[in-house]
Amino acid sequence: MNDGSYDSRQAVRPVLIAGAWQTAASSETFQAYNPATGQKLPEIYPVSAWPDLEKALAESRRICQEVASISPEKRAVFLNIYADLLEKNQEAITTMAHLETALPLKSRLRSTEFPRMINQLRQAAAAVEERSWCQATIDTKLNIRSKYGPLGGAVVIFSPNNFPLAFNAVAGSDLASAVAAGNPVICKAHPGHPGTTRLMAECLLDALEEAGLPASTVQMLYHFRAEDGFHLVSHPAVAAVAFTGSRAAGLRLKEAAEKAGKLFYGELSSVNPVFFLPGILKEKAEAVALELFSSCSLGCGQFCTKPGLIVFINDEAGRKFLWRLQQIFNQPLSGYLLSPAVLENLKKAVDKLKASGAVLLAGGNQIPNCGFQFQTTLFAITGTQFLQNPETFQQEAFGTLAVAVVADDFEQMLKISEKLEGNLTASIYSSGSEQDEELYRKLEPIIRLKVGRLLNDKMPTGVAVSPAMHHGGPFPATGHPGFTSVGIPAAFLRFSARYCYDNVREDRLPEELRAKNPNGRMWRLVDGHWTQSDL
């Protein structure tokens, strides 16, 4: 790992453009924070000015066709080598991530998130090599054949603050998907963890070179101004944008990108409602209260799938449940918020909830003088309050904060469900016996149309990387409810165009569409039948 021109801790870190670490065109700099102390870390990173973005765009355009022509095998080699190099540097990477995010080193970064990141890269490699993801479809009589292929422009990835490894712009699910699908990539690091991103980008550059891919297949900038971001996502060299972050910032980027005809995949916000039907709270209120707290406080409440809205009925079991929740949420907290911005946003959310008449049952205050800490916080409102003000009570805020909505009765619970915005997930907890079944059958059809992933008796955190996983949902949770950002190979489809070949001569077809199955393992839809055979 060698970043070339950098030679002093006080110098500004170079950016990765056109296959080399270059001094940034920059008149501004920034530093990351150590959330555990609240102090800035010493390393200095550039806020790139437009010339950096322009250089990266020109390079992406230059290599776009070459990247599209890289064989699936070679793409897989790169992804695997990259995973290997990251693993070799696991110690340095996770230590840096811990410093920059204060996420627990052992339980979270080393044992969970780092392996998840590696697993994603390896799964992507396997899926690329297997080739079924491109959904080769062949109509033999008409000689029309189609498959998914590269977009023909760069994919720009904006990564979030909350997963410095598994959703990092240079190594996460979006990166793996965009490269797997054959596109050049321009990454914007999250300014909360630039050092982590730098260490991984160094591995990335080595992996590109070792695998024989163009060294500029993936480029990385640490930061740039919002205005430059709008120009970037609407530039002719760009085909698609993947954004994970705040709804306000995401919607502005979405508008700029879509106005210019670019694809925009945004993961924009979600409160992940959890409904408790009456039976389950009679049966095991204590267990589910603990389960809820555990999910809500995971990563200090900084998961996009954090259960932030809890709905149950004001019966005896419901009141006991709320009482118990209040006790649990009043326990001393552990963990740090990722940045001053997260802290400020959480304070504002609390103030807004208070101003809107929600009752504070636990927490509600910053913990001063020890990094970015905020009390574990629980609010309660009545179902009527929710129905009077549904937008206010559905605002996502990172931090261990939940709003309990106590419905008068099941009819009101249904009305509440109808007022939900699009969400990534919703959970319905119900009795192990049949007693909640009728209610479930009334509630589920409403919920189903409003979320990507519907869970039974399970909290929404923990998003497995598997083919059936769907991490997406109706607007405003994401921009398109048909696409997922997690789950391989489905996540590749965001960065793919459909390629149709009509009457094209056999030896000019891509391997996936020729008579012979390219590897004997690839699934193809031939005349309406899925098969691994040759034609």
Next chain:
Amino acid sequence: MNDGSYDSRQAVRPVLIAGAWQTAASSETFQAYNPATGQKLPEIYPVSAWPDLEKALAESRRICQEVASISPEKRAVFLNIYADLLEKNQEAITTMAHLETALPLKSRLRSTEFPRMINQLRQAAAAVEERSWCQATIDTKLNIRSKYGPLGGAVVIFSPNNFPLAFNAVAGSDLASAVAAGNPVICKAHPGHPGTTRLMAECLLDALEEAGLPASTVQMLYHFRAEDGFHLVSHPAVAAVAFTGSRAAGLRLKEAAEKAGKLFYGELSSVNPVFFLPGILKEKAEAVALELFSSCSLGCGQFCTKPGLIVFINDEAGRKFLWRLQQIFNQPLSGYLLSPAVLENLKKAVDKLKASGAVLLAGGNQIPNCGFQFQTTLFAITGTQFLQNPETFQQEAFGTLAVAVVADDFEQMLKISEKLEGNLTASIYSSGSEQDEELYRKLEPIIRLKVGRLLNDKMPTGVAVSPAMHHGGPFPATGHPGFTSVGIPAAFLRFSARYCYDNVREDRLPEELRAKNPNGRMWRLVDGHWTQSDL
């Protein structure tokens, strides 16, 4: 077929809202033209004011959940009954379509377009019943299951002028797909053929009732103001918009829809370039010139896949080819333009080409006093002219109009291909022997990234309805290069959300995701293997 309140030829036709023909809220009216005479037809149709749109939206919202719960079998029954009823009324429908569009009754409307429309509805019915389209994906170990399902909001369909039957808002591919996928639909008829649309909508209402679907599953308005259209596509009750029409109108709707978080599928324009490599013109210039003319003049040049840009090299064979094209394009024309608007647009396009220095080789003038007719028109420009002004020479205009781009050499042909915008199709004609092979291998990778469907030795008109067909392409041909508007069942996916079920109890799963394959025929991806078996 009975449209209720209508009782006089001078009365304003009612609109189809909430399952009944209702008097429109309207202060303006319009009449369609007979393109063969240039005269207005007598029937009077309303330009709906906002209250009509609002009523339709409220009704779509009211029935959205009910429509989503209609079984696949029942949806298929509706589509088949609708096809039957249309067939029973074929005579009246095609006669009206002929009157309103002047498209040839026998060769086009009765023998080609009507059967295509019926075929699409029946293919959609079969695909819905078979269920494979929803791409059921099951990970048994994790108990995560996914499939495509309804969007949870209305689909709004804006249909084009050029296919009064097969792409009609109330009976075309978009309608079949949106209903098949389980969504309520609001159709905007094209004002060029309101009578045709009315006759079909009458069948539609009967079919909905006979099949036992909510009678308001599909609603239809004839026309409304542009401003009301923007409000419509951004309304909370709407989930997606399908638009086929002009780029200017489409982009304005796209912006309004996307800003509100709605899915917008637009087919916006395409010049469908045809490249002739040197060998083919030596071998059979005469045959391909006739083939080109035949495709270009199909439907009087009013196909979205009309070959409008022809690229070849200035060698002896190329010059002969152009000479021959000039003769062919100078033949007397047959056919009518669809409307005064198409005529005006074509005149403007001709004026612009002239002003930009293109040489007029054939046609170029309106034929007065006999309906909407315009001469068959051919322009020529040099490759250098194209490269100096690529946008001007890529403007779609309906009518039998083509621009021949004569490149200095193959290198210039490559440069021309690099300046192409996103298109629905591109064709490459090459020698039957190996002599063009090297050139093909250089040209194809550039073209591939810019079009949806790539053809060899074949003109782009004729878009088969088959699973591998892709009728789409990169922006600005469409809004998303991964989706197709033709090709069943792929076209359904535009109007579908991904539904994920995490740990959901077996008897609460949709049939497609339970252990038992619902019909023994449906393909499902179970633990990475496509199978028709039960779990």
